[in-house]
Amino acid sequence: MMHPVRKQRLMIVAVIVVGASLATALVTTALKDNLNLFYEPDRIAAGEAPVGRKIRVGGMVVPGSIVRNPETLAVTFVLTDYSADVAVQYQGILPDLFAEDAGAVATGVLNAEGVFMAEQVLAKHDEKYMPPEVAKALEGKSASDYKNSYSNDNDSDPASEY
Amino acid sequence: MISVIPEIGHLALLLCLPIATALAVLPMAGAAASWHLLQRSGPLLSSGLWLFLAVAFACLTYSFLHDDFSVVLVAQHSNTALPSYYKFSAVWGNHEGSLLLWVFILASWTLAVAYLGKSLPPDMHARVLAVLGGIAVGFLLFIIFTSNPFERNLISPPLEGNDLNPLLQDIGLILHPPLLYIGYVGFAVAFAFAIAALIGGKLDAAWARWTRPWTTVAWLFLTVGIALGSWWAYYELGWGGWWFWDPVENASFMPWLAGTALIHSLAATEKRGVFRSWTVLLAILAFSLSLLGTFLVRSGILVSVHAFASDPTRGMFILLFLAVTVGGSLLLYALRAPTIKPLATFKLLSRESWLLINNSLLAVSLAVVLIGTLFPLVMSALDLGSYSVGPPYFNKLFLPLMVLLMLFMGVAPYLNWKHNRLTPVLVRPWYMVSIVALGIAMLAVALLSQRYVTQWRFGAFITVALSSWLLLMTLTHAGLKARRFASAKNSSAWQGLASLSRSYWGMVVAHSGIAVMALGIGLTSSYSVQKELAMSPGAVADVAGYRFVLEKLEDVKGPNYSATIASFGVGRLSDGTLVKGLPIRLQPEKRFYYAAKNVMTEAGIHGRLTRDLYVSLGDSLEDERWAVRIYVKPFIRCIWLGALMMAAGGLLVVIDKRYMPRLPVRTDAPSDTVASKEQAVV
Numbered sequence: 001m002m003h004p005v006r007k008q009r010l011m012i013v014a015v016i017v018v019g020a021s022l023a024t025a026l027v028t029t030a031l032k033d034n035l036n037l038f039y040e041p042d043r044i045a046a047g048e049a050p051v052g053r054k055i056r057v058g059g060m061v062v063p064g065s066i067v068r069n070p071e072t073l074a075v076t077f078v079l080t081d082y083s084a085d086v087a088v089q090y091q092g093i094l095p096d097l098f099a100e101d102a103g104a105v106a107t108g109v110l111n112a113e114g115v116f117m118a119e120q121v122l123a124k125h126d127e128k129y130m131p132p133e134v135a136k137a138l139e140g141k142s143a144s145d146y147k148n149s150y151s152n153d154n155d156s157d158p159a160s161e162y
Numbered sequence: 163m164i165s166v167i168p169e170i171g172h173l174a175l176l177l178c179l180p181i182a183t184a185l186a187v188l189p190m191a192g193a194a195a196s197w198h199l200l201q202r203s204g205p206l207l208s209s210g211l212w213l214f215l216a217v218a219f220a221c222l223t224y225s226f227l228h229d230d231f232s233v234v235l236v237a238q239h240s241n242t243a244l245p246s247y248y249k250f251s252a253v254w255g256n257h258e259g260s261l262l263l264w265v266f267i268l269a270s271w272t273l274a275v276a277y278l279g280k281s282l283p284p285d286m287h288a289r290v291l292a293v294l295g296g297i298a299v300g301f302l303l304f305i306i307f308t309s310n311p312f313e314r315n316l317i318s319p320p321l322e323g324n325d326l327n328p329l330l331q332d333i334g335l336i337l338h339p340p341l342l343y344i345g346y347v348g349f350a351v352a353f354a355f356a357i358a359a360l361i362g363g364k365l366d367a368a369w370a371r372w373t374r375p376w377t378t379v380a381w382l383f384l385t386v387g388i389a390l391g392s393w394w395a396y397y398e399l400g401w402g403g404w405w406f407w408d409p410v411e412n413a414s415f416m417p418w419l420a421g422t423a424l425i426h427s428l429a430a431t432e433k434r435g436v437f438r439s440w441t442v443l444l445a446i447l448a449f450s451l452s453l454l455g456t457f458l459v460r461s462g463i464l465v466s467v468h469a470f471a472s473d474p475t476r477g478m479f480i481l482l483f484l485a486v487t488v489g490g491s492l493l494l495y496a497l498r499a500p501t502i503k504p505l506a507t508f509k510l511l512s513r514e515s516w517l518l519i520n521n522s523l524l525a526v527s528l529a530v531v532l533i534g535t536l537f538p539l540v541m542s543a544l545d546l547g548s549y550s551v552g553p554p555y556f557n558k559l560f561l562p563l564m565v566l567l568m569l570f571m572g573v574a575p576y577l578n579w580k581h582n583r584l585t586p587v588l589v590r591p592w593y594m595v596s597i598v599a600l601g602i603a604m605l606a607v608a609l610l611s612q613r614y615v616t617q618w619r620f621g622a623f624i625t626v627a628l629s630s631w632l633l634l635m636t637l638t639h640a641g642l643k644a645r646r647f648a649s650a651k652n653s654s655a656w657q658g659l660a661s662l663s664r665s666y667w668g669m670v671v672a673h674s675g676i677a678v679m680a681l682g683i684g685l686t687s688s689y690s691v692q693k694e695l696a697m698s699p700g701a702v703a704d705v706a707g708y709r710f711v712l713e714k715l716e717d718v719k720g721p722n723y724s725a726t727i728a729s730f731g732v733g734r735l736s737d738g739t740l741v742k743g744l745p746i747r748l749q750p751e752k753r754f755y756y757a758a759k760n761v762m763t764e765a766g767i768h769g770r771l772t773r774d775l776y777v778s779l780g781d782s783l784e785d786e787r788w789a790v791r792i793y794v795k796p797f798i799r800c801i802w803l804g805a806l807m808m809a810a811g812g813l814l815v816v817i818d819k820r821y822m823p824r825l826p827v828r829t830d831a832p833s834d835t836v837a838s839k840e841q842a843v844v
Contacts, residue, residue, distance in 0.1 A: 023529055036550045073780075
């Protein structure tokens, strides 16, 4: 007969071990299925991104590339990192801060024709903010372009007009 | 004219640092050296700290309310056109101000412990206050050296401010951060009790009884704070979602999970003297996760409306503070925990075991959220790619864990402490309850599937069955307990119900809250109907048995924005015809904020307990034509109702008679002898 305290401790350890291993197994599989890797447009153009698997792509929205169908709410636009472009197709309502020449990140699947079929489109949170991944994607490519857009923001700042 | 108010505020803030340092050192030293004068210095120093922080906070508020744009913070986050209640909330709608609020709330908790905790043994009281003082020192250093809210620009103060982020211009956001912080920071008290007990070597039932009400208060505020955040996201973001598994949401949810485990483990420690070292560990964990949440949110490494700052030194400071706090407390724990022996034993079939299972499930859920939240950050820090973890990861793992948790939650109250014989447990009422719950689920799902013209939803069936089972199990337990009491005392059933303790009712209400929330989650995810379409005035859309008619579009001007308001008339359909015309009016808006040049969506919502009608405007397509998003969301309100019930349950526990501060008048009353007797028993 085991000492009751020891027996109790053994039980606790058993619960922890079983729980932890079960959790690890579940977490690993769930994580593996739901990780969305981020790709810059130039890596997609280079064919590095998998086709048919859920990924994310981000960059600046090319001015004049947004085409909407007012009947069906289908929209296409082009994301760029200033060295390569990706065409994006989306069905639905775009976020408030989605705009030409502003950063956006799309989650979806790349099809065989190289068009990105987006399920979700996110834009930056406010005028001053650049999604870090987009900022990184643009790094060293044409950084001056997006820095310019920063200083433009500052110019339009009512405070600095005086 | 230049105001000196910000300078007064800054000075008050600077003076807090020596006071907090004294608070961190003197009572602790006094307790160690048994020097009573020092040991009793805690309350005085806590009052001083609170007073000076209150002055600092009031000065900052004054600057915001009076549009003092020579204060950089005010210029960046406020605007003369901003309504004054938003100027008030703008005080904490930014990095510096929110930290000042954090430390002010910490000082308020400290003050409360100083004066409400007088019944604590003097050395314990002194140590608790000192630990809280130490935390205040850390945060004050952070504010003063990296995030000074009173920084000024006296040379060329702007004439107009940048305005508050429009997303934050909302009543929910006036209340959400303070409530959340009261919860977050409240775990500092549980942490301080744990550390003080580890230092003093006194981890007894009395320690658990002192910690319990404080922890419960913190937990209930956190519950309301999270619920409010979720409600805000629902109506303000215009996506109709109520939880996104966004890292910032997770940052507040993780301390909540740890706190929930903690209040249950404390119950076992108080009643039976078991799980003492686990309870201490949870107290450390809950507060560490609060700090981690602060780090995640305030360091700017997350993409979020919450992330105000992106200054790496700030992130490094919080990380360092986190490392010192967590590392130090875990070291202390490792040194002291082996000396903690369980004071009692229990069998597998006992309430202790089931509380342990509940705790393990909560701990595993916590690990799931933690991994999903930190994984992308770790990968990106190691430069292994930029990942995001999709919501399906969380849903897939979280739902089965919650199902298990609810099953154990329904049964646990029926088990006695220590051990149970199997037979009486097996003849308890759950066969009956299970059959009734299955019947309710069949009926409900049949009705709902007919109402929303869908197939039979298995998920909805499981949720309804499980929720009604949990609800019935919990209420039946209360009924049986009351009946047993009534028959023992020969009184009526009502007197029996009234005689149950408040903390017992707290459990009943909180567990019922879980059932209500689960019901809301399950039914909303099964039966919500969504439609996105283009509409111009006069257009008609039929969604889930409702007709939505876009009647007109108007342009209006608000205090600091211009807006387009769409007016929708909505009515119930029966066989394709309107039953009573269009009695419901929905007015979603699209706003353009001048100062920040931001576009914002304000949804139009008509809420009933059984369903929400929700319309939000997308973009303007061509002249009078707008993209419109229409949702019908059944039972979504149950989610927040359930959360409020949980918080109400927490409140009932806190106002239980045994936690009430003993009034000075009753010093001769036997309450003290009861306490000492219980200690003797333990």
